[in-house]
Every structure is written in structure tokens, then in C-alpha cells.
Amino acid sequence: MSDKQSALVPLIELRHIDKHFGPQHVLKEVNLTVHKGEVVVIIGPSGSGKSTLCRTINRLETVDAGEIVIDGELLPQEGRKLAELRAQIGMVFQSFNLFAHRTVLDNVTIGPREVLRVSKREAEEEALRLLRRVGVASQARKLPAQLSGGQQQRVAIARALAMRPKAILFDEPTSALDPEMIGEVLNVMTELAKEGMTMVIVTHEMNFARRVADRVVFMEDGAILEVSAPEEFFSAPKTRRAREFLNTLRERERT
Amino acid sequence: MNDAKLSVRAALYEAPGPRTKRRIVSATALSMLALAALLTAVLHRFYVTGQLGARYWTLFTRFSTWRFLGQGLAGTLKVALVSSALAFGFGMALMLLRLSAARLTRLLGTVLIELSRGIPTLLFIYFFFLVAPQFGLKLPSFWKIALPVSLSAAGVVAEVLRSGVNAVPAGQTEAALSLGMRRAAVFFRIVFPQGLRFMVPSLIAELVIVLKDTTFAYVVSYADLMQNARVLISNHDALLSVYLVVAVIYILINYLLNRLSVFAAAHSGTAGAARI
């Protein structure tokens, strides 16, 4: 992946991000730059602020201080400009969040049609292509509730891809899935990474992180403690807290 | 991480940016002005028509007024409680018909439930007030209101009981039957007590409907809160103030009952629905 890194065009920049939830200091002076084509995996214990950080990137969460720059543009705080920037950043949620009253196909076409004003035919052709790519084309006419969790999440990925986003944010995409369905979603994500999609992934899947990440970000208590290449992070973490975190995970796997 | 807990209102209006914040602040100020203007207009109406006059309101500083209203309220509560108990009994009977094994009784149960739910309380009241006496059925005024109110509530109660019973997992019945219990025992000792948990919130909500329906007691001249209010009005010549105060009393009682229903629902993990 060194060819990607050599280009080093920053796509998402978080500068001095600070956030409180009431008395809780959930993000502390966070700085992070994600480059074009890069896959950044954020890991850390639950409650470490990693999901919150992910959600600040398209302002689903507001920040108290600091700035977020997307492809050279400062993320606006409201209005049409904010919506336009959001349209350029895809998002995949833990609980899929498909539109329950629309078919799978509609779920994928609704963004392009409503936001990008693409014609119905064009949007549907593209949607079917994407659904084939994530392996759920045969379910196109069904409603979300008729699909398995893994299928729903793959539809959600297709929905994000349909906007032709510059980057996709994954907020714990496999945490709500039964174990046998996790693989099918991770495979789709691996494919995306290979094709050069810029991705920010919050996950607990360590093997996946090790395989796919260009960089691993370790967070705890609202702060980034470590940013390393995956091999380096998993074999020789720099911080004591990261070592402890990995050790607990390994303990748990063994038992 | 916490998107499930986010309320829909919070999600619908995302955290405002500076421009939106300014707009909300000015809209808040404007709406406060508008509401204040509305309140002033209403009070002004009271003032110009003399309804703010002391003679309409001083009666509420007297203990005797409240004692008399209290007596009326006691009459209301008495008839409401008896009606509720009756409605529970009738509802139970209707539910048993509805759930019975025989087709004919099931049909009868369905028809009776639909009748109870589809006929206005007032029509039931007129039946006992105007029609029944023609057949020599001369009831005291208490029963002329308690019976129609309970008959009118029975259908809903039956449906509440039925859905509570249906919410109990079938495995409970199977397990009890496998112990050799008789069907009736299974129902009354195993299934129904467990279903009660799901029924309580809706049954409390049904109390509100019964209480509201008892306000028609004036039709049959039963001394309830509304009837005593009428006496107060003719004694003090203060119609508007007395009826307003009485309305507030009803609203407060029903509000508290509804809160209780919501509280019970939260405790039993069921959703109590608002019912008109």
C-alpha cells in the first residue's frame, strides 16, 4: 500500500476535535488525517469515543471545538452546504437503518434520485449493478425486514456506494450481526478496500483490521493514544494501554 | 453507539448550527409573545365580561364549597369504581365466551363485544333511563348510570384481557397441561395471572374512560361531581367559574390516572396505548 501513501492527498482531516456529553469529556483534542484511498481502522474498548469520532465526520455528532475538513472544504455546520458534503461521504451503521417501507432496490436508488437528481432508469440500473456486486441482487424487490441481517448490511453498503462517495464511514458494521453473517459483510468491505475506496472503519474485528487496514488508530477515554501500521500495532504496540487492550482480547479469545 | 437511544425528535432536528440557533432563539421569543398575547386576550375577555369579578371566584375560598364538590367527587368515584368492577366482570365473561372452544359461543362473544364497543355510552344510558322503565325495570339512579357505563366499557375490557392472555407464551399452557392440570385450572391459575401483568396498564387507562362516562350521570340525576356543580351554580349564580373548576378537576384526575398507566406499563414492559 506504499503507493497510496506516497500520494498522500488528505481527504478527511480532523483538527483539535473536542466534545463533551454533559459532564463527560468524550473526545479530547483529537487529530487525525485520512488520505485518499486509505483504510483507517479505529479500535478501542467500548465507550472510548470511537463511534462518536466516526459520527463527527459527517456531523451526525456535533463537536464543541476543532474543525473537520473534507477534501479541502471545511465541514459546514448547517444548511444545504452541509447536506452536499454529507452526500459525498457514505455511512454504514451498526443497525443497518434501511428504510423499512421501501424495497431493497428503492433503498439504493433513493439517494441518487432525491439528492443527485439522477433519472429513475439510470438509478435503477446502477443500483442493480451494485446489488449484484454485494451479492443481494436476487432480493431487489423484497422489503428490508424480509432479509437477513447480513443481507441488510450489504444493501446498506450498496446504498452508500450508489452516491459514488469519496469515502465511506463504517460505524461498527458487524456488531449487530450473528457470527455466521459477519464474514459476508467483511468480504464485501475487503473488496472495497482493494478497489481503493477510502474507508474509516470502527470495528472489533481484529483479524479483519490486521488484514485490511493501512493504519490502525487506537482510542481510549476519548483520546487517540496510538496510530500505527497494523503489523506494528498488533505485534508491538507502542503504548501500555494498547498492549493491555490486546491482551484482554486475546484472553477472551482463548476462553 | 447510541443511535438507538436517540429520540426521534432529536434525530429529526439535528443539533442546530449557529444560524439555526439564532432562528430558534427568535422563534422562541416570538412564540412566547404570541402565547402571552393569547393568554392576555382570553383574560381580557373574562375581564370585559365581568367574569373575573370576585363574586364568581370567592366561593372557592370557602371550605363548604370544596366539601360539597368533594361529596360530588365521592359520588363520581363510587359510581366509577362500581362501574369498573362490573365492567371487569362483564369483560371477563365476554372474553371467556370469545376464547371458548365452541364455535357458537365464540360467535356470541364476538357479537357482544362488537355491540359493547360500537354503541355510544349515551345510547346505553338512554336504554336504562327511557326504555327499561317501560318494561317495569325501575332502577335507582346509581344503577341507571353504573350499568350502562360498565356495559359500554365491557367490550374494550374483554379485548384487553384477551390480548393479555394471548401475550402469555403457549409453552406455559403446554407445561401446565403436561403436569396433568385441567384446562380451567391452567387458564385461571397459570395463564391469566401471568397475563394480568400485560393488562394492568390498559385497565388503568380504561378507568379514565369509565370516569369520563360517569359525567353523563346528570342525565339520570345521580349526585356526582357534575350534578353537585349544578347545585353550586344555582346557589351562587356562578356558572362559568364552577364549570371551569370542575373541568380542571376531571382533567387532573384523568391525567394522574394516565400517568399511573404509563408508570405501570414501564414496569411491566408493555406499551399502554392511549384510548379515546
Place this chain on the structure above:
Amino acid sequence: MGIQELLSRFGERYLLALLTTYRLTASAFALALLLGIAVTVLRVSPIRPLRAAAELYVQIFRNIPGASLLILLVYALPYLEVVLSYYAAVLIATTLIPSAFCSEYLMSGVNTIGAGQIEAARSLGMTFLQIVRTVVLPQAVRSSVLPMTNLLVATMLTTALASQVPLNPTDLTGIVSYINTHAVGGVTAFLISAVLYCTTAVILGQLGSRIDRKVRVLR
């Protein structure tokens, strides 16, 4: 009095009474829907005083007994020099109470959608109005069919309040009182009205659940 004699003497009145009840029900329900929607918009708005006012409105009209409200409108308002026709008073009472319940049903309909879908729409770059139009309203309407059917039936039952004021023609409850004060109507007069109410309620209920089955949102 037998049913034939009753119908030959009062048949036309029954028809008018039925139409009066239907007319009151239809107008009150339509108005209650509009009011209920408006109140719900205020209840979810980010403007606190409006939210509080709408909440108060709902609590008042959810909890006030129909008789109490009608009496205030008919007998108390004239003391404020506001005089309504009897029909208007009944219509207002039978609109205000269902409108509060309408808002309650819409609120719970909106709440079943869940914040997640709204966030998903937002992350696609949809504006507030687009989200309301494509995600919130369609689902709120679909999941409101059954409650709204119940509300329509409840509104019809509430219009029996019309029997408490002199109306000409009377409504379906008032006619029972009318016949029994002008003749010995007996149980037949009661039964005719009861059957008409009930049949209407059952038909509306069937219609509602048929529509609901077609449009219900699977979750």
C-alpha cells in the same frame, strides 16, 4: 311498538338522524386529523414554548370528559359573549377531543420509525424536508391506519354528545330520546340506533384492517 309501525312513523327521521351522525363524524374526523397533525408538528418542533403549549393542549383534551367540554362550550362561553350554535358547539367538542388522541397516535407512529433511519437519510445528504417527505411521513401514515380507524369509530361514538343539545334533525342517539318522549318507542327504537352504530363501526373496522394489511410496514 313494532318495527314496522315505528319505521312508518319515524323512518324518515331515522334516516336524517343517521345522516346527521355521519355528517358530524366525517367533519369532526377531518378537522381532528388536521388539528392533530398541526399539534404533532408543534410537539416535535425545536421551539420550546410551542412544544409545551401543544403538550398542554393534548393533555387537556385527552383528559376532559366530553360532557364537561360540551357544557363549557354551550353554557359557559355565552358568559364571555361567545355564542355558538348548538351544531357548532357539538362539532367543536367532537373535534377537539379526537384531535388530541390523533396527535398521540401520530407521535407513537413517528416514534416507531426510529432515529436510525433518519440519520441514514441525513447521511445520504437529504435535507430536512426531504427526510420528512420520503422517510418520516410515509411510514407514520402507514403505521397510523389502524389507530386512525379506531379514532374514526371513536369519533362517531363521541358525536352522541349531540343528543345533549336540541338539534334538528337529531343524531342517532338523540332520536331514541325523541321517540321515547313522543311515543312509546320501546326497545325497538333503541335497537335500530344500536344496530346502525354497530354496523357502521364494524364496517369501518374491517375496511381499516384491510387497508392496514396492504400498507403496513414490516419491521
